Amino acid sequence: MKDLITIGLPSKGRLKEKSISFFNDRGLKIIQSEKERNYFGTIENKPDVKIIFLHAKEIIQRLGDGTLDIGVSGLDLLKESDINLQSKINIQKKLDYGNANLVIAVPDDWIDVQTIADLEEISFDIRLKRNTRLRVATKYPNLTNDFLISKGVTQYKLIPSLGATETYPFIGSSEIITDITSTGKTLADNNLRVLKDGLILSSKACLFTAKKKATKLQPFLKSLGR
Amino acid sequence: MKSKKLSEVIIKTFKSNGFVLSEPDVLLDSDYIIERSGEKFRSSMLSFDREDGKTMCLRPDLTVASCISFLQKKTSSKIYYSGQAYRRSGGKGSNFINDQLGIEILGSKNLIKDDFKVISTILNSVKKIKMKKIKIKVGDIGLFKSLINALEMPERWKLRLIRHFWRPGYFEELLKRLEKNTDIDAVTFDTDKKRFYEMKKFDQNKVIAGRSISEILKRFDKKIKDPRSFADGKKIVKIIRTFLKINCKLSKLDEELLNFAKKNNLKINIFKNFKSIQNLKKLNQDINFVTNFGRDVEYYTGIVFEVFSGTKQIASGGRYDDLLKSLGVTLPSVQQ
Numbered sequence: 001m002k003d004l005i006t007i008g009l010p011s012k013g014r015l016k017e018k019s020i021s022f023f024n025d026r027g028l029k030i031i032q033s034e035k036e037r038n039y040f041g042t043i044e045n046k047p048d049v050k051i052i053f054l055h056a057k058e059i060i061q062r063l064g065d066g067t068l069d070i071g072v073s074g075l076d077l078l079k080e081s082d083i084n085l086q087s088k089i090n091i092q093k094k095l096d097y098g099n100a101n102l103v104i105a106v107p108d109d110w111i112d113v114q115t116i117a118d119l120e121e122i123s124f125d126i127r128l129k130r131n132t133r134l135r136v137a138t139k140y141p142n143l144t145n146d147f148l149i150s151k152g153v154t155q156y157k158l159i160p161s162l163g164a165t166e167t168y169p170f171i172g173s174s175e176i177i178t179d180i181t182s183t184g185k186t187l188a189d190n191n192l193r194v195l196k197d198g199l200i201l202s203s204k205a206c207l208f209t210a211k212k213k214a215t216k217l218q219p220f221l222k223s224l225g226r
Numbered sequence: 227m228k229s230k231k232l233s234e235v236i237i238k239t240f241k242s243n244g245f246v247l248s249e250p251d252v253l254l255d256s257d258y259i260i261e262r263s264g265e266k267f268r269s270s271m272l273s274f275d276r277e278d279g280k281t282m283c284l285r286p287d288l289t290v291a292s293c294i295s296f297l298q299k300k301t302s303s304k305i306y307y308s309g310q311a312y313r314r315s316g317g318k319g320s321n322f323i324n325d326q327l328g329i330e331i332l333g334s335k336n337l338i339k340d341d342f343k344v345i346s347t348i349l350n351s352v353k354k355i356k357m358k359k360i361k362i363k364v365g366d367i368g369l370f371k372s373l374i375n376a377l378e379m380p381e382r383w384k385l386r387l388i389r390h391f392w393r394p395g396y397f398e399e400l401l402k403r404l405e406k407n408t409d410i411d412a413v414t415f416d417t418d419k420k421r422f423y424e425m426k427k428f429d430q431n432k433v434i435a436g437r438s439i440s441e442i443l444k445r446f447d448k449k450i451k452d453p454r455s456f457a458d459g460k461k462i463v464k465i466i467r468t469f470l471k472i473n474c475k476l477s478k479l480d481e482e483l484l485n486f487a488k489k490n491n492l493k494i495n496i497f498k499n500f501k502s503i504q505n506l507k508k509l510n511q512d513i514n515f516v517t518n519f520g521r522d523v524e525y526y527t528g529i530v531f532e533v534f535s536g537t538k539q540i541a542s543g544g545r546y547d548d549l550l551k552s553l554g555v556t557l558p559s560v561q562q
Binding site: 106107109110111112114117118120121122124126132133135145150151152154157169170172174175176 | 260261269382385386389390393396399400418421422425434435436437439442443445446449524
């Protein structure tokens, strides 16, 4: 169907609940399948809208390839994605949940390192003394790269991580990390500390739309309100 | 003349000046280059994974490729190359392939002689292909270093300014920070001092994320003692900015630098190591000296130059004494 609108929503946790509430609060009641693990849903009295529950990262990808018309995901995931992909996606609205910061964290006991300027200094030091580079573990290689380079930290090497990045400095996989955090508790519990000026990106949940579908989506977005 | 013919004439000049052909590998170990030239390089390299898991890339630049080849003892030290280098250049419609023709003196032992040799060979070759209105622009990263080292400011600021000279955008940010003297957070400083005394009792060889406790405490201690604020930030920035405006005929350089030193109450002998630049007067060419120059290539350490025909840049290069060190051994080099 040409006028069918496909919306991608996060499939897990608080982000899922809050996203469903966001639509419900605007009079668009989301109906999930009775089967607990089914990934599809609908909106009451809107036969031309289809809901798909997906991994937040997947939502960005599928907005880019045209499978989804609208999606809720994190700003961090959009900004981390390939520039060609980003150019295909509009940030329709920043939502008031899913707040989290992407930050640079160092071990608590690196008491001499408080700022990026310190980090820059020791990275050159490591390079000079050992001819190796400071290793930075991260799930966000692109954002981390851009940030560090813009702050003059050039002597480093990225270590891609898929999870539990907080452990990396203490098992010899990296020296420092960048990670997403909302309360800072996981970092603190793992003896890590955010640098004073180490905020890379302040992220939140966003309503995204596929640029190509802008005209077709007009009426529906209007019904969502501003 | 057609471009193929042109390069033949140029290569002939290279050869007659004693440069030997280097044919560096097309495929290079990607990690080896990134480890040494930085993460930023990665995005411009064309790389792929080999079956054994090793990441390889097409040679992104013939200077780097020639250095590697030299280190593997495949070439002599005075080389020329002519070939393609492969990299992304960012802009749309870039075709990945860059033709590069050039000379290098790797492991240069005689600074003045080798700097001159490279620039005069380039000059000869552009004359051979009958380029008109030849002009040369030179600079010297070494002069900037001499200036910074002569100024009174904390050591870490000196190192910082020298390290980032080649990144004008960030350098400007540093100057602004230096002017306002923003560097440290007093609150965390106090609590950490407490931690400092606690940590002093620990096993000093214990390693935390790759750094030993003694290393951390030593730097912390140095940081406390290194003056955080100093009165002259503003004045120093003004001197640096004035220096970076120097742009004169090579023949006037002595006078210009002397005036600069006098006006800013600096010792008149702070710029002593620029004989290599002075020596270029022998070329009998129209040469301009510019301090704010050679700032786009990270690895230059001394003399930098560009040759123009009219307004068109036809050659550029410089001395890079540290690149070979980062690629494996300590050796000075000059390049076109």
